[in-house]
Amino acid sequence: EPEVTQTPSHQVTQMGQEVILRCVPISNHLYFYWYRQILGQKVEFLVSFYNNEISEKSEIFDDQFSVERPDGSNFTLKIRSTKLEDSAMYFCASSAVPPGGTGELFFGEGSRLTVL
């Protein structure tokens, strides 16, 4: 069964460093997302990406964050100058259907980021 894959599974970084989290969405999907879950809290939407551009972003997704689809398969989340409060599990997700459809949003297994 096709799946969304994320790397790394866990990254530890020093405050102020840049981090890139990588995702390979399901191959025929066109809509890509990043969500975040701070430990013990609910999952929060960060950004959606379609047709090589951001289609929507939350207030969490400030200038510190950026997303990119550098080639036909990878979808990356870059966090510049990480802060302690960026420590969280970051989930990549993808879907095949456009908004309004009833299709499933497929999540990856998550990348746990720890900022020291």
Next chain:
Amino acid sequence: AQKITQTQPGMFVQEKEAVTLDCTYDTSDPSYGLFWYKQPSSGEMIFLIYQGSYDQQNATEGRYSLNFQKARKSANLVISASQLGDSAMYFCAMRDTYSGAGSYQLTFGKGTKLSVIP
């Protein structure tokens, strides 16, 4: 305003018994979708079941069923014949207002931690 409410932070259930996890939602959009995800201790998000607002019948997927009461705006997850492997966090989520091209934003509840007792 909170869109998804899960009032049970934790639940216990005896193995082989059925359990209901509560979820209420708030939206003014006539078209929406409701999802349940399972998150084991390993952290991944596993899709369980989906209910569309226009679906006439309650969704079922194996041991999972969704008790959809539209007038009450509730979408409770029922797990029948609980197994030890069902112990996990369970999140209810909703997709509602279409807010732009390429947006499929889910709003999650705070989750319910289910513990299955042998």
